[in-house]
Amino acid sequence: MARRPRASRLETRTARLRLPVRWKPYDFTPISEGVGLGYRRNHAAGVWVVRVADGKGGNWTKRVGAADDFADADGASVLTWFQAIDRARALARGDAANAARPATVADAVDDYGRDCAARGAGPENATRIRKHLTAALAAKPVGLLTARDLSGWRDSLLRAGMKPATAVRLGRSVKAALNLAARRDPRIVNRVAWSDGFGGVSENFESRNVQRLDDDQIRAVLAASRALDPSFGQFVEVAAMTGARPSQISRLAVGDLQDGAAPRLMMPASRMPSADVRRRAQSSRFSLTVGCSLLRP
Numbered sequence: 001m002a003r004r005p006r007a008s009r010l011e012t013r014t015a016r017l018r019l020p021v022r023w024k025p026y027d028f029t030p031i032s033e034g035v036g037l038g039y040r041r042n043h044a045a046g047v048w049v050v051r052v053a054d055g056k057g058g059n060w061t062k063r064v065g066a067a068d069d070f071a072d073a074d075g076a077s078v079l080t081w082f083q084a085i086d087r088a089r090a091l092a093r094g095d096a097a098n099a100a101r102p103a104t105v106a107d108a109v110d111d112y113g114r115d116c117a118a119r120g121a122g123p124e125n126a127t128r129i130r131k132h133l134t135a136a137l138a139a140k141p142v143g144l145l146t147a148r149d150l151s152g153w154r155d156s157l158l159r160a161g162m163k164p165a166t167a168v169r170l171g172r173s174v175k176a177a178l179n180l181a182a183r184r185d186p187r188i189v190n191r192v193a194w195s196d197g198f199g200g201v202s203e204n205f206e207s208r209n210v211q212r213l214d215d216d217q218i219r220a221v222l223a224a225s226r227a228l229d230p231s232f233g234q235f236v237e238v239a240a241m242t243g244a245r246p247s248q249i250s251r252l253a254v255g256d257l258q259d260g261a262a263p264r265l266m267m268p269a270s271r272m273p274s275a276d277v278r279r280r281a282q283s284s285r286f287s288l289t290v291g292c293s294l295l296r297p
Contacts, residue, residue, distance in 0.1 A: 011081045025049045035092040045069040045135040050088035077139040106138035112177035150197025171198030
C-alpha cells in the first residue's frame with residue numbers, strides 16, 4: 001500500500017486551530033508529482049487549497065473544500081486531511097466529474113481575486129469578501145444562490161454591527177465576483193439573485209469633510225507643503241487641482257501631463273469596483289483638465 005502523505009500541523013483540527021489566521025495557505029505538502037496540499041486558516045472554518053505545477057515553471061491553486069475545524073467531515077463539503085488529499089489529487093488530474101463541477105461562491109471569489117490582480121485592481125476587493133464569507137455560503141454553488149441566501153447573509157452582518165455603507169461596498173464586490181463567474185459559465189443564469197439580494201440598503205453616508213477651505217487657506221496649505229518638501233508640495237498641488245485619490249496621484253508619470261494650449265493631466269483610473277469607474281477604465285486612463293487659476297497667488 002502506498003504511503004499516505006503526513007503533515008503534523010495540518011492533520012488534526014487541534015493543530016490547525018493553533019495557527020494564526022492569515023490569507024496565505026500553510027504548509028503545502030507534496031501529495032503527488034507536482035501537486036501540493038495546503039491549508040488556509042480563516043476566522044471561521046479553514047479551507048484546503050491544492051497547488052499544481054503547470055509544467056512551465058508556474059502553478060495554479062484551487063480551493064478543495066472546507067476543513068473539519070468546527071464541523072464533522074462529510075466527505076463532500078467538509079473534509080479531513082486525508083479526504084482532502086484524495087479530492088486534491090482528483091482536481092489535479094482533471095477528472096471529468098470535477099472538471100464539470102459548478103463553481104462555488106468561494107471559487108468565484110478566488111477567480112475574482114486573480115482577475116483583479118491581472119487587471120491591476122486592488123486585491124482588497126476580493127479580500128473584503130473573504131473576511132466576511134461564512135463556510136456555508138462559501139461552499140454553495142453560484143448557480144444555486146437565491147436572493148434569500150444573500151440578503152440573509154447581509155442582514156446578519158448588519159445585525160453584527162456592520163455599517164450600512166460598508167455593507168453596500170461589500171455588496172458591490174460580491175456582485176462583481178458573481179457576475180464574473182456568470183460570464184465564464186453559461187450554466188449560471190440566476191444573476192437576479194445577487195441583483196435583488198443586496199438591494200434596499202441605504203448607505204446613510206455623511207461626509208466627514210464638513211469644512212471647506214477657501215482660496216486663501218488652500219494657498220496657505222500649498223505654501224506650507226512646499227516648505228516641508230518641494231516634491232510633497234507638488235503632490236498636494238495635484239491633489240488640490242484634480243481632487244484625485246492619493247493612490248491615483250502616486251501612479252502618475254511625467255508622460256501623463258499633456259502640455260499645450262489647454263494642458264491636460266491623464267489621471268490613472270481609480271481602483272474602486274464601482275460601475276462608474278469601470279466605465280471610465282475602459283481605456284487605461286481618463287483625462288482631467290488642469291485648472292490652475294485658483295492655486296496661483
